[in-house]
Amino acid sequence: VKIMIHCGACMLSEKEVESRYQDFLRKKIPICNYGLAMAKMTGILERSIEML
Structure with a gap:
């Protein structure tokens, strides 16, 4: 696994999300929303952060 792409986790408990994050951080796998x-x-990311 090179990167973990995670949803907003609205259906998970805070404890479950934290546990998942810690597992990936321990394995030095980056996490992205x-x-x-x-x-x-x-x-659209670049456009969304451009100066107006």
Whole structure:
């Protein structure tokens, strides 16, 4: 596994999310939010952080 793309976890308890994050951090696997990953893949991330 090179990267873990995780959803907002609205259906999980805080304890479950923290446990998952700790497992991946312990294995030195980067974690990315699903929304940010989708924004990057569709090319809107750069536009969304540009100066107006």
